[in-house]
Amino acid sequence: MSTQAATADAVSNKTPLLKSRLGSFLAVVPLSIWVVNHLWNNLSAFDGAAAWQQSVTTYANPYSQVLTFIIVILPLLFHTGWGIVRLFSFKPNNGRYNNYGNLKYLLQRVSALGVLAFLGAHIWLAFLRPRLLLGHPELFSDIAQQMHFHTPTLAVYILGTLGTAYHLANGLQGFAMGWGLLGTERSMRRFEPVALTIFALLTAMSWGVIYALYTAGAAFGPPA
Numbered sequence: 001m002s003t004q005a006a007t008a009d010a011v012s013n014k015t016p017l018l019k020s021r022l023g024s025f026l027a028v029v030p031l032s033i034w035v036v037n038h039l040w041n042n043l044s045a046f047d048g049a050a051a052w053q054q055s056v057t058t059y060a061n062p063y064s065q066v067l068t069f070i071i072v073i074l075p076l077l078f079h080t081g082w083g084i085v086r087l088f089s090f091k092p093n094n095g096r097y098n099n100y101g102n103l104k105y106l107l108q109r110v111s112a113l114g115v116l117a118f119l120g121a122h123i124w125l126a127f128l129r130p131r132l133l134l135g136h137p138e139l140f141s142d143i144a145q146q147m148h149f150h151t152p153t154l155a156v157y158i159l160g161t162l163g164t165a166y167h168l169a170n171g172l173q174g175f176a177m178g179w180g181l182l183g184t185e186r187s188m189r190r191f192e193p194v195a196l197t198i199f200a201l202l203t204a205m206s207w208g209v210i211y212a213l214y215t216a217g218a219a220f221g222p223p224a
Helices: 003-012 017-047 049-057 062-088 100-134 140-149 151-178 185-220
Strands: none
Touching (some): 017 049, 017 062, 140 151
């Protein structure tokens, strides 16, 4: 067993099995489905403002909007609390065991903090703030303009989506281990290309969206 797996088992022994598996389930299933669906919808930015607005910000009825919010926010809050507990019990030993598995385990914990900050800001700025304070969904012109002319926004989205892609792809391995789908060192090695492929696809989708928004933003000119 790798050092990464041994460390994960040591943490899991301190956590009730049901809570650990529930936290893992909520980390992977609803949030992963939402992220993939959200990225797919945002790829409509290549088709222009109207297509993006219809795909990303329009809901069939108010209930579907509330349901989407619940599906995203409640699992995210649960997973955040579960992750914080695990984070406090995390003691890196990369200096002593400097191997690939340990590096992945460390990056997973570090990326969690960045992803939490990124998603919190994104949900507030792109979903809650426009609807609650401005009275309308986020406008394509606003996000495209910010992406093109505000370098910090562009950098945050590039790094935030990269961290999200890594955290989800690598988290799938932890999910499979926790649910007994990967029980041996060999099975984990065989799953590695799958995780890397998922990471590459999520990153490509994310950066494709960013490119489409950045390109479209030039037409709106710099903010007044």
